[in-house]
Amino acid sequence: MILDAALRRAITTTLGDDYRDTDPLIRPSQRPQLGDFQANAAMSLGKQIGTDPRRLAQQIAEAVTRELSAIAEPPEVAGPGFINIRLKPEALAEMLTAVDTAALGITPDPDTRPIAIDLCGVNIAKQMHVGHLRSTIIGDALARILERRGRRVHRENHLGDWGLTIAMVLRELRASKADLDALVLDDLDAAYRRAQHQCARDTNADAAAKEVLVALQQGDADVRRDWQKIIDVTMQAVYESFDLLGVKLGPENNRPESSYRDQLPEVVDAFIQAGLAQEDQGALIIRFDDRDRPLIIRKSDGGYLYSTTDLAAVRYRVQQLDASRVIYVVDARQRDHFRDVFDAVRRIGWDLLADGTRAQLVHVPFGAVLGADRSPLKTRSGENVPLATLLKKAIERGALEVKKRAADPAAPTHGLDPRQLDQIGRAVGIGAVKYADLSSDLVRDYLFNLDRMIAFEGNTGPYLQYAHARVCSIFAKANVDPQEVGDAGFVLKDGSERQLALLLLRYAGVVADTARTLEPHRLCTFLYDLANAYSSFYERCPVLKAQSEPLRRSRLRLCGLVRRVLADGLDLLGIEAPQRM
């Protein structure tokens, strides 16, 4: 922005053209009493050149004073060489006006190539559980953030619909003569577990399962029909969960493992041809110089593994989808696996895009969801908690809280239709779960605690939704359409108004940072700061009863902008923002 350019010029003026590309390191001020922004470059520069950083800061500050005089107070040097800058109120108002557009200041990513995100990854014949929850929520949020900057995103649901485990289930169903037309997911889930058990103990069952697999792979009509049925049953429940979660996923995002099956021999061949694969104990492996662990791409019985499919999938995403970033939102335990797969891909050159550049292959690892006992969340019987159960609980809880509040005659939700309240409750419950999932560093394990995540205090989804609802309430009270606050001039006198304005200016940058780092908690932290700043403003500054009409209109417009940024930010996280709650 303006400050950055001005500081860059000041650095060049002071130190010469060699320093033209020096980043002035402008950051929001850590101490609002000292300024709005701070430039940190003088200290490291002073070290590089061997001059006193404080004196250098002084020189840079002087060089920039005149240029900034229209928009800022004279910069002040403090501490070991910080340059503190405070904007003049009119300049701040002008900048705020500039971001008060439909795009909220967000500019399109200069890179316009598509992106592929591997997310969800459900397994056929199994219930979705908490692991799928994280991959789905995080993947969808990242997709929304990247799309917001104009990128085309392919959400790739890499369904586990192939391989021995599926064949084991099919064998089990046939052995127990199950009526596949009457099948529901619970039956399938049970069959899945029985099948695992049987085949582990009974070599006959295992052999039979392998026969089913061969039949499936050879396109046996009966087996294929049954196979399709269990896919349909599983996916029906999956789509219901997608609907409850409000993620932008559907049948069009399915790219199952089976869709790569014809390519597997060719994938392996390519590695052999390139001299990158070797036989070892009957299996075909890829070795790496810097690790003992090889990547097995073909079993000694000639079968393929998930690593083979993953190699085919990366190639497809780079070469067919033309994705310049291929993102995997998968459990952190698979770090080593993706490291190996990506390295193999780079070696054979399948990360090469049509334009000659290399695609960025990135694994976004996330931690486990832990129960109250700090071990991965399980039911009493020791099984994974089904996603449907968990979502149902969250929704019930959200509805309970919303209805409790609506009982108060003074509440804006009082007297609403119970179905409307349920809808709001759903948004609150689901929003709480999603926000809890996204708001801390993804790689850390997190404690699933419904009480905490649905609390309306602290860094939670409901708190942000509440802040948004309060803004909406002002507009409802004023009987003004939030879209039509017009072009009133911003009057930013109160400290809380300034803070709000400074935060709003940062939104576009935060979205860009989040898109770059693929760390949604950055956006969460920002939105929480914004909601906090709004709450302070709300306490201090009457809007509808402001002392003067210009002030009233300024504050109304400020509220409108806050509302849009909150709603937009929540939308990027895949969280609904009800007007009332």
Place this chain on the structure above:
RNA sequence: GCGCCCGUAGCUCAGUCGGAUAGAGCACCGGUUUCCUAAACCGGGGGUCGCAGGUUCGAGUCCUGCCGGGCGCGCCA
């Protein structure tokens, strides 16, 4: 054994490319409502940033070693 990740207040977590006196929330203590949603706001106490070295004008952040916890390591996905 080898490798990866994590360790910040009693609890749950932030901390940007190495920058000022390490910040929030919960819990605890105190205050605020004739006023737009008190599901809120304002204030207070609470820290050996796992430990020890090192690099640096400056380290929660970078390097080395150690301690503690988690996870992964050839034909499951």
